[in-house]
Amino acid sequence: MVNLINTVIFLPLATGLVLLFVPRTAPSVLKGIALAGAIATFLLSLAFLPIGTTSAADLSVPWISGSWLASYHVRIDALRLFFVILTTLVGAGSVWAAFSYGIAARLRGFLFLLLAFETTLLGLFTAADLLLFYIYWDLMLIPVFLLLSGYAGTDQARRAAWGYLIYNGAGGLVLLLGIIALVSQVHSFELPGAAFTLSAPLEWWIFGAFAIAFLVKTPAFPFHSWMPPTYTYSPAPLVAMVSGVQSKAGLFGLLAFALPLFPHAAHSWAPALLVVAVLSILYGAFAAIGERDAKTLIAFSSLSHLGLVWLALFAFNITSVSSSILMLVSHGLIAAALFLLLGFVEERVRTRELSQFGGLSLRAPRLAVFMLIASMAALGLPGLSGFAGEFLILIGTWQTQPVYTLLALIAVILASVYMLKLFQSTMHGPERVPYQAAIIEMRPREMLLVAPLLAAIVFLGVWPGWLNDRTPSTVDTRSMVQTTSPVDTKSAAAGLPGTRS
């Protein structure tokens, strides 16, 4: 079990390295190896499902000693499990989706970078040592930068790549300052579990550094300007990974490191972060309504949905905090599915402009059904995973932050507006396509690779408690939650089938 962690982390990278030795002229071999590696990683990651809220697979090897200590400490526990599975699931889908993407001669490089990106994400989500966490945090920039600049082939994509690199690089460096400031005090990178005390101002500054880095990565409102171009111009398999998985890195960092390490500073930063969260929720929703590019629209809706998770965490209510992982996983599945499906649409009609095409459901009814499920999940239709996460979070935040919750509710309503607009203008209405593009029905491969994501969305929608029971109920984050009245929480959450009370 313990050794399996490293296998799961490095199998994608190893697969990618094997690809480099396969001739570029043998695309079917390349595809076969890449897909086998990605699917094997997913299946192996499922082996960790039996981990309950009390056990963990933990591997710690001393790494650096001297003026400070660092370990190669990887861990899969209840907190990390679903981030890992989300990564391997979306990773497999993205690798498969990449088969039809880009120039055939550069397929090998594309698959290699995508698999390397998956390894950095898995490394990040399993890291239990701050140095290791930071290494993956920064390494992640390279595959995304190269994929974005090298494969979309347009000048906008290249500009987007630089925007991505500089913004996220800046966030990473701020995080590095915070980490080193902390380690200069406590002389160890292996912090969770270590007992230490920081002076209040120092803790405030360090948490601030972490928070800014996480806000950039997620992203949240004032730090989001790298996101729309990155999401819009990225090839679909890449953006499915970035928006489905990488956007969770910051919030994972909060849950795994920042909140448990700096509980006091988290409380003093909360008022500011709550404002940021609500601004993201509202700004994302309004921007999505006005957007005419399908991928940019989903980008802004992501901003809005992930803002809700920031609200959930800093409302410090046990229901909202404990539902945040459900919301994150759900958003990852929905965003990945939507971006992959929009990739198929773009491949067929060669545009993303909503005004340029429509009525696809006539010729491609299956594509329309898939799209319908994903959009309904994104707007929060009950019975799909998006609803469960949003509902539980709003129940929780209502108890501590009623004003912000009301504002967030506006965005939930707006979500119906923009998601319905997206669905209607692409799938319904008279058939309109530019350039005589041929609308072909979804191929079996395309259905197969999106189907698991949709299945998971439906499963989590009808049985959210399955996931909630497997995520921690008593991690450090929860211990600092000020529950105003536990009885209320219980009765409120009891309204939903299968929820933990």
Next chain:
Amino acid sequence: MPVGVSISWPVLAPIVALTAGGLLIMLVDLMSRKVDRAVLYGIGVASCAAAFVAMLPLYGREEVTLSGAFASDRFSWTFDALLLLTLAITFLLSSLRKSEDGGNAGAYGALVIFCTIGGMVMAGANNLIIIFLGIEQLSLALYVLAGTGFPREASQEAALKYVLLGSLASGFLIFGSALLYGASGGIGLTALAAAAASPNGLFVAGFALFLVGLAFKLALVPFHTWAPDVYEGSPLAVTGFMAVAVKVAAFAVLARVVYVVAGHDSVALIPLWILAILSMLVGNLGAIRQRNLKRLLGYSSIAQAGYVIVALSGVGSGGLTTMLFYLTAYALTTLGAFGVMALLGDGSDSYADLDSYRGLLFRRPLPAAAMALFFFSLAGIPATAGFYGKILLLQQAFSGGPWGLAMAVSLVFGTLVSFYVYGKVVWYMYAYSEGEAALPTGNALAPWIAVTAGALGTIVFGILPQIFYASQPFLTAAAK
């Protein structure tokens, strides 16, 4: 006390070995004009090895000789080792088909060796006169080497600029040394330390002039203006040598002066911190628009010198180890990058132009990947030696009070700018697969050795920095 000077030959043995090698090269060249330069440079590499063997008995020992004027101690051993590594790699890169040597391989080889000896004298120098002697030997030889791309006007220009500004710097140094002598009554660094405890105006002025002289040699902003032109004009192998050896030697002097004379919290060092901050900012910002890699690495070396100074800011002598780690990382990556340039251009400058790297990853994947690795390391991307070096530097800065904090912020900002600078090179190799007619690329063995050594060091020290510490002779002393 006996009259005369006691000489401890083991301490001087590395220098003697190198000198013998240099003389041998001249002699062989003199005897037979037709001798292949591979033979001459082979002698050069052999003398590096001999000097290194001569250094081994000094591992972990602190000794002084020549009545305290020259030492082998924690300020010299690793610096010397780095200088020898640089010298050996320079010989490898100079041996290529199109390498420029001014048509006189014997003189070229001997000069590179004497230059390195100057650096080793600087690293061991324990008084002002020996410091000056070392600096002058290093510089004079390097002025000539900068001009060995002789028929090219850029090379002549480089030599002339270097000699003019370098002499100015020497003037500052010697004038500063004279004032320091006047203020302290001695030329030994320990005598200076006594005077530094209660500095008078004379001492401050002398120390400032001395720092200015060193800053010229290190190309710290605002004394950096010569560097980009000289780096661009000099022959490729000489530029690589310059970028590493001069910095290593000058930092050895600086470290000794800071630790023995001043102490990290001394007010006298505030100008140094300001120079470091300016260098990190100007070096990185200046590199943004460069399209010639030699010039780009020139600006980069300005910024990297600024980073290295951060190591001196913190409490305790742990900073010395940090400095050595970062310098080692810098040496490996920079020499590696010059190695790739030399490899591809067969020793010529044809791969100094950024445009020649278009789509290189698809034509020559291995050199391109190595180049990407070196530039990632210079930028401080994780899992490279440059990354761990920056972590150490930041830690050092955080223990250095408000100036340390200011430097940490500048370092981080400079690093961010450098993401663009170094990222651009990687992007060129990667983002364009077709277009211009590809330049011919070389594939000689010698630069491959340099590239492989650089890449291995960059990765190994980046992932397992512990290995570097284990190799350090004075770590226990330094950790105190």
